[in-house]
Amino acid sequence: MRVLFVSYPEKTIFQYLVPMVWAMRTAGHDVRFASQPGFADVITQAGLTAQPVGRNHDPWRMADMDRDAVEAERAGLPAPYDAADDPEKATWEWLLKGYTQAVAMWHKMENFPMIADLVEFARGWRPDLVIWEPTTFAGAIAAKACGAAHARLLYSLDVFGVTRGHFLRLKQERGESEDPLADWLGSYARKYGGEYTEDLATGQFTIDQFPASLTMRADLHYLRTQYIPYGGPAVVPAWLRPRPEKPRVALTMGLSATERYNGYTIRLQDIFDALADLDVELVATIADKEKAKLDRVPANARIVPYVPLHALAPTCSAVIHHAGLATLATVSRYALPQLALHWHFDQPALAGNLARQGAGISVGCGEATGEIVRESVLRLLNEPLFTERARLLRDEIESVPTPNQLVPRIEELVARLRTTQSIQEG
Numbered sequence: 001m002r003v004l005f006v007s008y009p010e011k012t013i014f015q016y017l018v019p020m021v022w023a024m025r026t027a028g029h030d031v032r033f034a035s036q037p038g039f040a041d042v043i044t045q046a047g048l049t050a051q052p053v054g055r056n057h058d059p060w061r062m063a064d065m066d067r068d069a070v071e072a073e074r075a076g077l078p079a080p081y082d083a084a085d086d087p088e089k090a091t092w093e094w095l096l097k098g099y100t101q102a103v104a105m106w107h108k109m110e111n112f113p114m115i116a117d118l119v120e121f122a123r124g125w126r127p128d129l130v131i132w133e134p135t136t137f138a139g140a141i142a143a144k145a146c147g148a149a150h151a152r153l154l155y156s157l158d159v160f161g162v163t164r165g166h167f168l169r170l171k172q173e174r175g176e177s178e179d180p181l182a183d184w185l186g187s188y189a190r191k192y193g194g195e196y197t198e199d200l201a202t203g204q205f206t207i208d209q210f211p212a213s214l215t216m217r218a219d220l221h222y223l224r225t226q227y228i229p230y231g232g233p234a235v236v237p238a239w240l241r242p243r244p245e246k247p248r249v250a251l252t253m254g255l256s257a258t259e260r261y262n263g264y265t266i267r268l269q270d271i272f273d274a275l276a277d278l279d280v281e282l283v284a285t286i287a288d289k290e291k292a293k294l295d296r297v298p299a300n301a302r303i304v305p306y307v308p309l310h311a312l313a314p315t316c317s318a319v320i321h322h323a324g325l326a327t328l329a330t331v332s333r334y335a336l337p338q339l340a341l342h343w344h345f346d347q348p349a350l351a352g353n354l355a356r357q358g359a360g361i362s363v364g365c366g367e368a369t370g371e372i373v374r375e376s377v378l379r380l381l382n383e384p385l386f387t388e389r390a391r392l393l394r395d396e397i398e399s400v401p402t403p404n405q406l407v408p409r410i411e412e413l414v415a416r417l418r419t420t421q422s423i424q425e426g
């Protein structure tokens with residue numbers, strides 16, 4: 001069958017999708033990845049076939065004009081999706097206002113540059129299945145326009161589906177008619193000859209890459225698969241070959257902190273100082289411009305700008321990280337205790353789930369002093385329960401299908417869901 005993946009041009013999001021793209025490709029399907037023209041090199045670098053659609057539009061370039069506003073929105077989830085993790089915000093007034101703002105200032109900006117050209121391509125190429133990341137609604141619109149089955153592929157906790165569930169429940173209970181997301185998506189459905197249905201917002205089914213004990217779910221149809229790490233081209237350094245002589249502790253606070261924002265949300269110097277006298281080897285992936293800000297580096301620390309985490313993690317005894325889902329999921333595959341220093345988007349919720357599962361400790365960046373980090377690392381290394389729970393988490397991950405193993409189930413769903421005729425243009 002023909003499978004079309006769709007995402008707005010964001011490298012970190014794209015990398016979450018690559019293993020499933022390759023699973024479809026190696027199963028023998030004809031696969032293309034659609035995004036804006038300027039993103040084609042990132043797609044082809046992963047060995048995939050790029051389908052440029054629309055025009056280039058970088059919302060991050062516009063955001064650079066107001067860095068203070070970007071930093072202010074960096075902490076936690078943006079409205080209305082913060083209601084997924086905070087029941088007190090699941091009110092009609094909060095959700096309606098949040099959806100109004102999110103549609104106008106986020107979803108329209110990401111999707112408008114691609115929609116028309118993507119629909120035209122889809123109607124000509126006629127995919128059987130369209131898979132889209134949860135905010136690239138252009139994929140759902142194109143699927144409706146050509147009669148394809150379609151699904152979301154999650155790169156985060158499903159804050160989008162959970163929030164949508166809250167909104168629909170309140171809308172029905174109150175007898176309300178306002179619905180900014182449905183109004184916007186419905187206008188495109190009607191433009192291309194159809195009507196709004198709720199799958200335009202949340203897909204006909206959703207592929208969830210993360211273990212049940214860590215996820216957040218709505219009342220939707222989910223297929224679970226393992227998260228398989230993909231970070232792009234990389235070289236494994238020679239120093240990773242021998243076994244470490246001391247317990248190795250990794251420290252990584254993510255790429256977005258320096259590529260998209262103004263830096264890390266913790267004081268690195270305080271953490272280095274606090275861990276300096278521990279009998280461990282600290283391996284820290286620190287951007288060069290942030291490394292330059294350090295006054296001193298302890299003798300037990302190795303600082304590198306990047307190392308593939310799936311190569312580093314198996315050599316470690318514990319990992320300190322920012323609770324980014326790709327990082328957390330990669331570390332979890334190797335049964336490692338984790339210290340999650342959370343701040344951004346769904347990181348606080350994910351770190352909380354990790355702590356409740358028992359494989360790690362959750363500390364907000366605002367509270368993450370050097371002493372707290374030191375105490376937490378010592379607990380992770382010395383209290384066996386963290387390792388026991390980390391092994392259970394690894395076993396949970398390995399108990400669900402890999403992307404390749406999930407493909408036959410997806411094929412069955414597509415055969416049932418795909419309409420026999422595409423919606424004709426009105």
